[in-house]
Amino acid sequence: EVKLLESGGDLVHPGGSLRLSCAASGFTFSIYDMSWVRQAPGEGLEWVSAIGGSGGSEGTTYYTDSVKGRFTISRDNSENTLYLQMNNLRAGDTAVYYCAKLGYCTGGRCYNFDYWGQGTLVTVSS
Amino acid sequence: DIQLTQSPSFLSASVGDRVIITCRASQAINTYLAWYQQKQGSAPKLLIFTASTLQRGVSSRFSGSGSATEFTLTISSLQPEDFATYYCQQVHSYPYTFGPGTTVDIK
Numbered sequence: 706e707v708k709l710l711e712s713g714g715d716l717v718h719p720g721g722s723l724r725l726s727c728a729a730s731g732f733t734f735s736i737y738d739m740s741w742v743r744q745a746p747g748e749g750l751e752w753v754s755a756i757g758g759s760g761g762s763e764g765t766t767y768y769t770d771s772v773k774g775r776f777t778i779s780r781d782n783s784e785n786t787l788y789l790q791m792n793n794l795r796a797g798d799t800a801v802y803y804c805a806k807l808g809y810c811t812g813g814r815c816y817n818f819d820y821w822g823q824g825t826l827v828t829v830s831s
Numbered sequence: 832d833i834q835l836t837q838s839p840s841f842l843s844a845s846v847g848d849r850v851i852i853t854c855r856a857s858q859a860i861n862t863y864l865a866w867y868q869q870k871q872g873s874a875p876k877l878l879i880f881t882a883s884t885l886q887r888g889v890s891s892r893f894s895g896s897g898s899a900t901e902f903t904l905t906i907s908s909l910q911p912e913d914f915a916t917y918y919c920q921q922v923h924s925y926p927y928t929f930g931p932g933t934t935v936d937i938k
Contacts, residue, residue: 740927742875750867750875750918750929767925770832803874809881816922817865817880824874 707731707820709804714825721794721829727787727804727822735782736760738807738815741789743800744824753802754778754789761813771797794829801826833857833921835930843938850906852933854919859899863923866895866904869932870915878917879904909935 713725725741740755756778757765766778777790787804801824808819834857844850854864862882867875877886879895882902892907906913914937919930 742929749916749932750869750920752920752927752929755925755927769926808877809884814922816863817877817886818867818875818920819877819880819886821874821876 707806709806709820709822711802711804711822711825714802714827716828716830717794718831719795719829722790722792723794723827725789725791725802725804725825725827727789729785729787729804729806732806732820734758734780734785737810738762739780739787740805740807740818741778741787742803742805742818742821743798743827744803745797745800748800751800755807756780756787758807760810761815791827794827796829799827799829832926833860833923833928835919835921835928837917837919837930837933839933840931841934841936843936844909845938846909846911848909848938850909850913850935852904852917852935854897854902854904854930856900856902856921856923860921860923862898863921864895864897864902865920865922866893867918867920868913868915869918875918880922906935 710728737758741753755767804822805818806820807815809816866879869875883895
């Protein structure tokens, strides 16, 4: 059974830092692209970042414009864990952060986010 | 970046109704589109990918169609468990944007 378990969410002051973790199990973590998606309170889904797995563009990273230069996605395939290092946090980063596995991957690209974690809440406030 | 719009933003429907949600992309994305259902307090759930492929385990009352810039999600006969918010997502190119969502409420 595929499981994704996020942790690390907390209350942090503007300008502060936080590292989120996503522990994965039930699949060969190293092969798959992984992603972070966030949802501000009462708002819709916003894709944040992604990192390639060995089945595609291994280690290649992607970011939405609003977090470029502040957030860093990484993965430890030996620990089956995905990370999101968030620096210089702003009030607008307040959200539930979901870890998601990309699925139905063929020809070096993936076509959906087939499994999601339960999310971890990040609150940026003074 | 590719922008997605959804219509309607909100709809009120009854059990047994046929419901159609539209998603439009700002540029052609072939069939690189997925649909998700999200219930209050829960993570999104994948329903449809490549515009029309039903995810394993998802009820066949859900179906998707479309290509290029216009897509639809159809619920053939709305059930009580279908009241939720539905999002489309393009996986044509990064950033993998989501639509703003369509909330389906009980009439």
